[in-house]
Amino acid sequence: MGQGNSGFSGAGLHRMRDVLARHVDSGKIPGLVALISRGGETHVEAIGTMRHDGGPPMRRDTIFRMASTSKPVTIAAAMVLLDECRLRLDDLVEEWLPELAGRQVLKRIDSQLDDTVPARRPITVRDVLTSTFGLGMDMTVLGTPIMGAIFEQGLTPNLPTPMPEPDEWMRRLGTLPLMHQPGERWQYQISSDLVGVLVARVTGQPFETFLRERIFDPLGMKDTGFHVPADKIDRLPVLYAPDPQTGEFHVWDEAEGGRWSRPPAFPGGGGGLVSTVDDYHAYFRMLLNGGLHGSERILSRPAVELMTTNRLTPEQQAARDAMARDHVHISFGQGQHGSWGLGMAVRTYRGDYASIGQFGWDGGSGTSTYADPDKQLTGILLTQVGASVPDSIRAMHDFWTTTYQAIDD
Numbered sequence: 438m439g440q441g442n443s444g445f446s447g448a449g450l451h452r453m454r455d456v457l458a459r460h461v462d463s464g465k466i467p468g469l470v471a472l473i474s475r476g477g478e479t480h481v482e483a484i485g486t487m488r489h490d491g492g493p494p495m496r497r498d499t500i501f502r503m504a505s506t507s508k509p510v511t512i513a514a515a516m517v518l519l520d521e522c523r524l525r526l527d528d529l530v531e532e533w534l535p536e537l538a539g540r541q542v543l544k545r546i547d548s549q550l551d552d553t554v555p556a557r558r559p560i561t562v563r564d565v566l567t568s569t570f571g572l573g574m575d576m577t578v579l580g581t582p583i584m585g586a587i588f589e590q591g592l593t594p595n596l597p598t599p600m601p602e603p604d605e606w607m608r609r610l611g612t613l614p615l616m617h618q619p620g621e622r623w624q625y626q627i628s629s630d631l632v633g634v635l636v637a638r639v640t641g642q643p644f645e646t647f648l649r650e651r652i653f654d655p656l657g658m659k660d661t662g663f664h665v666p667a668d669k670i671d672r673l674p675v676l677y678a679p680d681p682q683t684g685e686f687h688v689w690d691e692a693e694g695g696r697w698s699r700p701p702a703f704p705g706g707g708g709g710l711v712s713t714v715d716d717y718h719a720y721f722r723m724l725l726n727g728g729l730h731g732s733e734r735i736l737s738r739p740a741v742e743l744m745t746t747n748r749l750t751p752e753q754q755a756a757r758d759a760m761a762r763d764h765v766h767i768s769f770g771q772g773q774h775g776s777w778g779l780g781m782a783v784r785t786y787r788g789d790y791a792s793i794g795q796f797g798w799d800g801g802s803g804t805s806t807y808a809d810p811d812k813q814l815t816g817i818l819l820t821q822v823g824a825s826v827p828d829s830i831r832a833m834h835d836f837w838t839t840t841y842q843a844i845d846d
Contacts, residue, residue, distance in 0.1 A: 445475060445478060449842050452842065453840060456839050461485040465828040467488060468486045469818060470497060470818075472717075472718055472815070473817075475812065487675065497713075498713055499713065500660055501820075502676055503708070503711060503717075503802070503819075504800030504804055507705070507800070508781060509797055510661075510717070511707075512629070513735070514644065514651065514706075516743070516779070520737045529559045530635060534560075534635060536608060539555075540619070541554070542556050542614055542616075543583060543614050546581055550614055567779065570628055570631070572616055572627050574627065577759075583613065583616055590609040591606070593627065593630075594703075594708050603703060606634070626707050652720070656735065658720065661710060661711065661717075662710065663704040663709045664700045664701060665698060673695075675692060676802055677821060679825055697711055708801075713819075714819060717817050723735050723736070724796075725813060728741045744781065747777070748776075748778050757777060773789075789837070789838075791807070799830075799833060802824075803820035803824065804817075805818045806818075818832065818833055
């Protein structure tokens, strides 16, 4: 199909709202905000309430914890540095991250931490940006010594051990062996947090400061950051992690006094942002426009193309294929896109209603953000129900199914 510009059908929009309202009316999702945009037409739905027991209604400007949908946004900071030739894809990262020099690699994924061989080569910027530098979150090998060490060291967010400030985080990271040889295998999460440390060290600025100056402020993303200021905290809903057995709502994070009510020790590029549907719309529309926001260039077109097209070799891709195919019971069907660009998934086969070439990602806090170049479509669904249960993920699937049906050519 070519690029249509006629927006959405009224019947399709009504169906989308009815389906989303059904999720809220079920009592399993207290509230949500959805945005779809195409051909100059933008449609927003705000349904339900901020708490499962009532409270203020959801609004268009409600601020959500973006979780892993932070990844497609924070990678832009690194792309600015590539555009400006302050980073090169095959530079060795040890110039800025000396903690990653001289790596050892586990002989097997279940080896003890001292059962290693030397890395075949140093880690490059390309390895970090493609999530192939050798360490990551692998929920298929829970219980191994290396996964235990990652949790114990506070190297990944949302666990009882808090993440330390960036230099200490790097020191701890540098004490661990790699799980795989550099460039060998795609792995989740830790690379995205490492991008933030790399950007901060290259620029000499805090990661959030650089993001704000080069991405957030130029795009008008006034509600995006790593915490919610006191004068906006009433716009942040409670985040729930329902009990997987009973579905009972458990509060994972309150607004007042919660994790996002103050600046974090570690600004996590992998999952630390808060934002709104309109802020994320501005960002994804910029990507659809080849790096332009109005007449202002945020990123070069080649940078956007690198981010939003497949960057993995078949060998690197094998682990991601296996995770998506064999662990649907963990992901509730999310993650089956085909491949990965920089900081986001890229659809390389037609596995559902979405077009080949669609790019974006989902978050464990119940968030979904994608753009589709073929249809010139942007879609954002934000909820406050975590993926401890399938409810928010099912809402995402239904959101995208009805969004694509609503396209009017």
